[in-house]
Amino acid sequence: xxxxxxxxxxxxxxxxxxxxxxxxxxxxxxxxxxxxxxxxxxxxxxxxxxxxxxxxxxxxxxxxxxxxxxxxxxxxxxxxxxxxxxxxxxxxxxxxxxxxxxxxxxxxxxxxxxxxxxxxxxxxxxxxxxxxxxxxxxxxxxxxxxxxxxxxxxxxxxxxxxxxxxxxxxxxxxxxxxxxxxxxxxxxxxxxxxxxxxxxxxxxxxxxxxxxxxxxxxxxxxxxxxxxxxxxxxxxxxxxxxxxxxxxxxxxxxxxxxxxxxxxxxxxxxxxxxxxxxxxxxxxxxxxxxxxxxxxxxxxxxxxxxxxxxxxxxxxxxxxxxxxxxxxxxxxxxxxxxxxxxx
Amino acid sequence: xxxxxxxxxxxxxxxxxxxxxxxxxxxxxxxxxxxxxxxxxxxxxxxxxxxxxxxxxxxxxxxxxxxxxxxxxxxxxxxxxxxxxxxxxxxxxxxxxxxxxxxxxxxxxxxxxxxxxxxxxxxxxxxxxxxxxxxxxxxxxxxxxxxxxxxxxxxxxxxxxxxxxxxxxxxxxxxxxxxxxxxxxxxxxxxxxxxxxxxxxxxxxxxxxxxxxxxxxxxxxxxxxxxxxxxxxxxxxxxxxxxxxxxxxxxxxxxxxxxxxxxxxxxxxxxxxxxxxxxxxxxxxxxxxxxxxxxxxxxxxxxxxxxxxxxxxxxxxxxxxxxxxxxxxxxxxxxxxxxxxxx
DNA sequence: TTGTATGCGTTATCAA
DNA sequence: TTGATAACGCATACAA
Numbered sequence: 198x199x200x201x202x203x204x205x206x207x208x209x210x211x212x213x214x215x216x217x218x219x220x221x222x223x224x225x226x227x228x229x230x231x232x233x234x235x236x237x238x239x240x241x242x243x244x245x246x247x248x249x250x251x252x253x254x255x256x257x258x259x260x261x262x263x264x265x266x267x268x269x270x271x272x273x274x275x276x277x278x279x280x281x282x283x284x285x286x287x288x289x290x291x292x293x294x295x296x297x298x299x300x301x302x303x304x305x306x307x308x309x310x311x312x313x314x315x316x317x318x319x320x321x322x323x324x325x326x327x328x329x330x331x332x333x334x335x336x337x338x339x340x341x342x343x344x345x346x347x348x349x350x351x352x353x354x355x356x357x358x359x360x361x362x363x364x365x366x367x368x369x370x371x372x373x374x375x376x377x378x379x380x381x382x383x384x385x386x387x388x389x390x391x392x393x394x395x396x397x398x399x400x401x402x403x404x405x406x407x408x409x410x411x412x413x414x415x416x417x418x419x420x421x422x423x424x425x426x427x428x429x430x431x432x433x434x435x436x437x438x439x440x441x442x443x444x445x446x447x448x449x450x451x452x453x454x455x456x457x458x459x460x461x462x463x464x465x466x467x468x469x470x471x472x473x474x475x476x477x478x479x480x481x482x483x484x485x486x487x488x489x490x491x492x493x494x495x496x497x498x499x500x501x502x503x504x505x506x507x508x509x510x511x512x513x514x515x516x517x518x519x520x521x522x523x524x525x526x527x528x529x530x531x532x533x534x535x536x537x538x539x540x
Numbered sequence: 541x542x543x544x545x546x547x548x549x550x551x552x553x554x555x556x557x558x559x560x561x562x563x564x565x566x567x568x569x570x571x572x573x574x575x576x577x578x579x580x581x582x583x584x585x586x587x588x589x590x591x592x593x594x595x596x597x598x599x600x601x602x603x604x605x606x607x608x609x610x611x612x613x614x615x616x617x618x619x620x621x622x623x624x625x626x627x628x629x630x631x632x633x634x635x636x637x638x639x640x641x642x643x644x645x646x647x648x649x650x651x652x653x654x655x656x657x658x659x660x661x662x663x664x665x666x667x668x669x670x671x672x673x674x675x676x677x678x679x680x681x682x683x684x685x686x687x688x689x690x691x692x693x694x695x696x697x698x699x700x701x702x703x704x705x706x707x708x709x710x711x712x713x714x715x716x717x718x719x720x721x722x723x724x725x726x727x728x729x730x731x732x733x734x735x736x737x738x739x740x741x742x743x744x745x746x747x748x749x750x751x752x753x754x755x756x757x758x759x760x761x762x763x764x765x766x767x768x769x770x771x772x773x774x775x776x777x778x779x780x781x782x783x784x785x786x787x788x789x790x791x792x793x794x795x796x797x798x799x800x801x802x803x804x805x806x807x808x809x810x811x812x813x814x815x816x817x818x819x820x821x822x823x824x825x826x827x828x829x830x831x832x833x834x835x836x837x838x839x840x841x842x843x844x845x846x847x848x849x850x851x852x853x854x855x856x857x858x859x860x861x862x863x864x865x866x867x868x869x870x871x872x873x874x875x876x877x878x879x880x881x882x883x
Numbered sequence: 884t885t886g887t888a889t890g891c892g893t894t895a896t897c898a899a
Numbered sequence: 900t901t902g903a904t905a906a907c908g909c910a911t912a913c914a915a
Binding site: 542544545546556557560561564566567588589591592593594595596597598 | 891892893894895
Binding site: 211212213214215218224225226227230249251252253254255 | 891
């Protein structure tokens with residue numbers, strides 16, 4: 198059996214209470230005693246039993262994180278930042294993966310809450326009733342990139358502002374001459390996808406015709422959605438995220454379509470490999486790590502008992518690379534915007 | 541406060557012992573009583589406190605997983621499979637990320653072990669002394685893709701046989717006519733990288749000249765290593781993994797080198813996007829999910845107290861796609877690159 | 884400042 | 900089959 202606090206107390210000739218106080222630093226102990234306790238604890242290699250600590254303290258020192266899909270690089274940076282932030286504060290993270298199935302979220306969330314002091318829901322697609330039950334556990338819940346629900350205001354929202362940069366990106370495309378834009382939509386229940394589509398629709402006011410094609414957020418779905426989207430004969434395609442854009446790009450290559458010569462393409466997130474595709478992807482840079490850090494800070498405050506913890510809307514910005522360019526009609530044709538002609 | 545076993549016992553008019561027995565199913569209880577207990581437990585929404593359970597049982601129902609880098613897609617599928625397998629057996633997974641720094645492994649591993657009943661080390665680069673300390677906790681340790689250490693045989697190994705398919709891939713390249721092969725090596729302390737390089741070296745017996753260029757396992761490192769590797773004037777480049785291959789490929793595009801016309805390129809792992817690059821990547825398919833499942837099965841057995849749990853060496857296979865082709869020298873013969881100059 | 888004693892919520896041992 | 904009750908290892912209110 199492992200060495201317990203009792204053995205340390207015995208070896209140091211003090212009570213278990215003193216050992217506990219010294220090691221947790223919760224109360225003042227005379228320097229000599231403290232030193233002696235620390236010495237013997239170290240020499241015995243004593244490690245407090247976290248389960249017993251948790252039981253006695255009423256909190257486990259663990260937080261749960263629920264993501265739709267661990268295999269999506271998009272979530273990795275966020276989780277990583279969250280995890281490291283939590284680690285620095287002495288917390289451990291347990292994670293679960295709902296496999297993009299909203300019906301998994303409630304049971305998994307409840308399971309996580311049994312182990313943890315709080316729950317971080319990333320890009321949750323859970324129904325309001327499910328969320329209500331999760332919140333009902335009376336433990337802090339932080340929602341990342343989740344649609345704000347006025348009717349359940351008991352959790353803190355950390356979100357990325359997708360609308361503004363996405364709209365800016367549309368504006369950019371329109372300025373370059375694109376008039377026919379297709380949006381490859383993400384998971385149906387994804388709030389972020391709705392926001393991005395809302396932004397794309399706004400391009401109508403600049404005179405573009407836009408439509409939405411069901412797709413998803415994976416490489417495979419982007420690949421599969423390509424032909425349908427091309428049927429709409431767009432000059433620019435805006436994918437829900439970089440993964441879908443990448444799958445789409447791959448299919449374009451097979452079909453002999455060149456990007457950006459024949460077609461402009463944009464993604465979203467700016468995951469690490471977005472700048473390494475051929476051509477490098479025009480996209481929107483999501484502050485992935487910042488989101489993780491912000492989520493932890495909010496969680497930390499909630500765990501510390503703060504009443505009003507405010508949510509955040511983090512900014513993101515357009516990143517123009519080489520997968521977008523003026524459409525062919527602009528290049529050949531009647532030479533509309535004469536950028537070069539000096540005469 | 542949450543509802544405890546005592547309240548359920550009171551409401552059902554039985555002892556806490558009976559409630560525990562019914563819900564855990566550890567001992568026979570008369571059907572009527574059992575039913576009554578179940579009813580009241582359900583109606584009260586009783587959930588056993590996992591911390592108290594863990595303390596009383598002497599095990600937490602949690603296993604720890606330590607990976608070098610959570611952001612590497614390579615690990616995602618493995619972790620995901622491991623996690624889901626563990627979930628099915630009622631276990632939760634806590635994960636930590638060493639950020640590719642071997643000095644982080646010991647502290648993180650020890651931290652994980654405090655919470656968990658066992659530890660899975662994925663692609664560990666820890667020093668033998670560190671491993672010895674981890675094993676010293678007397679909890680099961682499963683090592684995934686770690687160099688077998690004869691001197692510490694107290695943990696079970698689950699590995700992928702990289703040597704055989706990598707060698708086969710070399711043979712394939714040589715048969716296609718490649719005589720000058722460069723290997724982009726992975727992390728220095730990675731056993732898998734050593735195995736793969738050992739396989740590449742074996743190409744010497746087929747008459748090829750091979751050399752190794754320091755690189756790493758990330759897109760960025762593959763990108764950065766490109767120019768140095770090209771300096772060796774190889775006709776084929778074999779990257780440590782798909783990520784490095786992808787970075788390399790990206791740089792080639794910038795330098796105006798076409799793959800596979802000017803240069804053949806291979807990866808390793810067959811991560812999801814390998815088939816979507818342009819051109820699709822020739823690589824070796826690592827059974828990522830299978831590794832996760834096998835690691836859990838081994839861990840499960842160890843947790844159940846089995847004495848001799850055997851390790852496994854999982855096979856992997858070469859996947860030929862379009863990033864490899866016979867070198868130009870084979871195509872043109874004595875007419876090296878007369879593609880344009882007609883005169 | 885230090886020690887004593889109780890509680891945290893379950894499981895498991897022992898009697899009945 | 901069921902019920903008291905002692906662990907499990909630690910934290911803390913209370914006393915000294």
